[in-house]
Amino acid sequence: MSRAEHLYHRLVVWLLFLILFAPLAATLVYSLATQWSATLLPAGFTFKWYLQLWSDPRFLAAFGRSLAICFGALALSCVLILPAMFAIAYHFPRLDALMNVLILLPFAVPPVVSAVGLLQLYAGGPLPLTGTPWILVFCYFTIALPFMYRAISNNLQALNLRDLMDAAHLLGASSWRAALLVVLPNLRTGLMVALFLSFSFLIGEFVFANLLVGTRYETLQIYLYNLRNGSGHLTSALVISYFFAVLLMTWIANRLNRERT
Template sequence: MSRCEYLYHQGVVWLVFLILALPLLATLLYALSTTWGATILPQGFTLRWMAQLWSDPRFMTALGHSLLICLGALIFSLVLVLPAMFVIAYYFPRLDAIMNVLILMPFAVPPVVSSVGLLQLYSDPPLMLTGTPWILIGCYFTLALPFIYRALANNMQAINMRELIDAAHLLGATTWQAALLVVLPNLRKGTFIAVLLSFSFLIGEFVLANLLVGTRYETLQVYLYNVRNESGHFSSALVISYFLVVLLITWLANVLNRERG
């Protein structure tokens, strides 16, 4: 590749990056501006909106609720999905084709429709889960399932899981010892990618959270919806803070993953 072609491709990449970053930069400027009306640039800058947001106990509570629900759903997903996937991949590989269809079912039903059914099922005894975080953890488990299953299935195929287990058998390990001590460490990268994809999707979910729990267990997206009319600057500060929280968690996860590697 000549230098001119290299510079051209580099310029295209930076142009695409700039186009994608412009809305976020504009939101950041609006969050830091005192007023921004008829002028091209803000008339002044301030940290007032950021300080007001992060000093709001309601915001901190909503952020904690979102993180707890996402973390609970992801742990629940991994605890259930990992053993099930191992059994399917090693003992019943023909079921993989059926699972590839079943895991797409959560996306076949619109969230509004599923919310109506869940409200009818879990608003009366014996399982009155409406308005509690438990119903969201269950719903988010089904939403995270396609991301986790597909990422781990690809990872299992890439590491030749059956050959690893057969090699462990030759060395005297049982099947479950091979799964825990040989296969599971090799699935770390796939698990890491699955968790990050699921987390970035779940923390931005609004429909189920608003309809099933609302302000009774207010999450970050419900909080954003409820304060949207207070101030455009305040809402922009909330959007930027939401983006920074996701970015920080992703960065920390990358650092931990690199250190363990």
């Protein structure tokens, strides 16, 4: 590669990063501005909007609810998806083609249609879940399913699962013991990727949260929606706080993954 081609490739990459980073940088500056309306630069900078946001009990409660729902949905996903994927990969490999079709169903049905169906299904009867966080947990589980299945499936395909299990059986381990002590540690990277892809998507989900629970169980996105007529500086501070929360959790996961490697 010539020097000119090398510089061209670097220019394209940096231009792409600039395009992706510019909206976030503008939001960050606006969240720190005292006033920014008819001038090119803000009149001044302040942390007032962040202090106001993080001292608001309503925001803290909404943030905690969003984390609780996301963690609940991801925990349910791990408990149900991991054993099912192990059984499919080891005992029923022909079902993988069927699962690749089934996991696309949450994206094939529009969220509004799914939400209306869930409202009709759980509005009454022996299990009324409408307006409760439980309906969001079960709904978010179906949304996380494609991310979880695809990431873990790619990791499973990189393993020689049958040889690993046969070796564990020869050493006297049962199938469950081999799955927990041999296969599961080798799925750590794929599981981390699946969890944080799902988390970054679920914590920003709005349509299901608005239609299924609304203000009866106000999540972070519902709180952000209710601020639409308020201060734009406060809304920008919330968006930046949300971004840094996701960034922090991703950094912690990467550190834990490196320490265990």
